Amino acid sequence: MxxxxxxxxxxxxxxxxxxxxxxxxxxxxxxxxxxxxxxxxxxxxxxxxxxxxxxxxxxxxxxxxxxxxxxxxxxxxxxxxxxxxxxxxxxxxxxxxxxxxxxxxxxxxxxxxxxxxxxxxxxxxxxxxxxxxxxxxxxxxxxxxxxxxxxxxxxxxxxxxxxxxxxxxxxxxxxxxxxxxxxxxxxxxxxxxxxxxxxxxxxxxxxxxxxxxxxxxxxxxxxxxxxAPAADGRGDDDALAEVLGVSSGITGPDGVAAGLETVVGNALRRAGIGREEVWAVSASAPAGEAGRQELKALDALFGDLDPLTLGRPGQIGDTGAATSAFQVVATLTAAQDSARAAGRVAVLTSVDRDGALGCALLRMR
Amino acid sequence: MANVTAEQAATIKEIVCEILELEEDEVTGESLFREDHGADSLRAIEILASLEKEFKVTIDQAELSRMVNLNGVYEVLAESAGW
Structure with missing residues (x-):
């Protein structure tokens, strides 16, 4: 579906x-x-x-x-x-x-x-x-x-x-x-x-x-x-991306990286997406240890696939609550410029200093 | 005309016009905030609260029903302030 x-x-x-x-x-x-x-x-x-x-x-x-x-x-x-x-x-x-x-x-x-x-x-x-x-x-x-x-x-x-x-x-x-x-x-x-x-x-x-x-x-x-997509799939030519799934979690005693790996793994499994479909990863990249842990998790999950890494969403500073919304539009922008994006999946992750973790999977059109 | 000085009246009008986003020549003593100037209840409360703050008085909210135009505001404020 x-x-x-x-x-x-x-x-x-x-x-x-x-x-x-x-x-x-x-x-x-x-x-x-x-x-x-x-x-x-x-x-x-x-x-x-x-x-x-x-x-x-x-x-x-x-x-x-x-x-x-x-x-x-x-x-x-x-x-x-x-x-x-x-x-x-x-x-x-x-x-x-x-x-x-x-x-x-x-x-x-x-x-x-x-x-x-x-x-x-x-x-x-x-x-x-x-x-x-x-x-x-x-x-x-x-x-x-x-x-x-x-x-x-x-x-x-x-x-x-x-x-x-x-x-x-x-x-x-x-x-x-x-x-x-x-x-x-x-x-x-x-x-x-x-x-x-x-x-x-x-x-x-x-x-x-x-x-x-x-x-x-x-x-x-x-x-x-x-x-929502059209029931027969027609008339969806204006679509830029499909939201395959969103999952969230919190940081447990094993730390940010372990928690995020679980959250991303859950998202992939629920959406039925294989790792090999991943085209790009986008990290929320907060300052300090949380940001390092986020990259560590993404590297452990996808490093061998050498995906396009969309680091901090542009050079726009720490935009707080707007961070992951900017990750979405940065990913849409990057997809327009990449011949490899169409039909493949972007993994967006979010790490908050309060322990909240998130992941969205987008399939680029 | 209520017992307000020209100076007080000018300050009151300035506050009302600021809140209702009007030029001062658009408002008369009789023109109605709600019917003529599109004010809603939040604006009415805002006028009351701003006058309280400016003139260091307390205006009973029941007086809002009289504060429908500038003349009404002058009267209520003069009474509340004991001018």
């Missing part, structure tokens, strides 16, 4: 806004890190001196002034990406032409760290605990970005938010697969987003392990369009 098909995608990344910008940047391999001292919109002291930012991403300029006054950065990234994917501009007022059949599944760490921190700070520092900016209250809830997209583009299908750390992007593919399998939606937009702010910079800095120093943070959003 054919799995759900990825038929389109878009991204807002440190390479720029839109799919073409990501493809161009990814192919060039250029780094996107910039010194933060030139970024006027960032307020307060940062833990970092550089980061990989979406260039020129000022929400009011990208999405217009209406409806964006209280929009936080992560929501701006998601609304922009979904607009590019749907090829529409949408708007702040509820759509008069709602789309009942399209679902949205968004991966995130915590929504916007900044929105949560701002509200918490105001309740403590202002004269009364309720002297807070009420416009920011919705932003402090994790599903604000997904909800705003539904309003902005009139998406009335299921609207879900998944907080699974680096795994989030892969996890949304699984959630989307289930929505299609149960007939809850005809099309599912799956992806994940992460913003760069001063607040995230400090949270990351304080939680970083000794082996994770030197991490450069990145930001962005990547979304794919998922739909």
């Amino acid at each position: 054919t799995g759900p098909l990825i038929t389109d995608w878009s991204a807002v990344s440190p390479y720029g806004i839109g799919r073409a910008a990501f493809e161009e940047g990814f192919r060039s391999g250029r780094t996107t890190s910039v010194p933060l001292e030139n970024e006027d919109w960032l307020v307060g002291e940062r833990a970092d001196t550089e980061a990989c930012l979406v260039p020129g991403f000022v929400i009011k300029e990208v999405l217009g002034k209406k409806g964006t006054r209280a929009m936080d950065r992560v929501t701006g990234l998601v609304v922009t990406t979904v607009g590019r994917l749907l090829d529409t501009t949408g708007g702040p007022l509820p759509s008069e032409d709602p789309d009942e059949d399209t679902a949205l599944v968004l991966g995130t760490t915590h929504g916007s760290h900044k929105s949560m921190v701002d509200i918490t700070r105001d309740t403590l520092t202002d004269e009364k605990p309720y002297y807070i900016n009420t416009a920011h209250i919705p932003n402090a809830i994790g599903n604000a970005s997904a909800g705003m997209c539904a309003i902005w583009y009139g998406l009335k299908g299921p609207n879900a938010t998944i907080a699974a750390g680096r795994n989030s992007g892969i996890a949304t593919l699984n959630y989307g697969r289930r929505l299609l399998a149960t007939g809850r939606a005809r099309t599912v937009l799956c992806g994940a987003a992460e913003e760069y702010t001063t607040d995230r910079s400090w949270l990351e800095w304080h939680t970083r392990g000794a082996d994770e120093t030197g991490t450069v943070l990145g930001e962005g959003c990547a979304m794919v369009q998922l739909r």
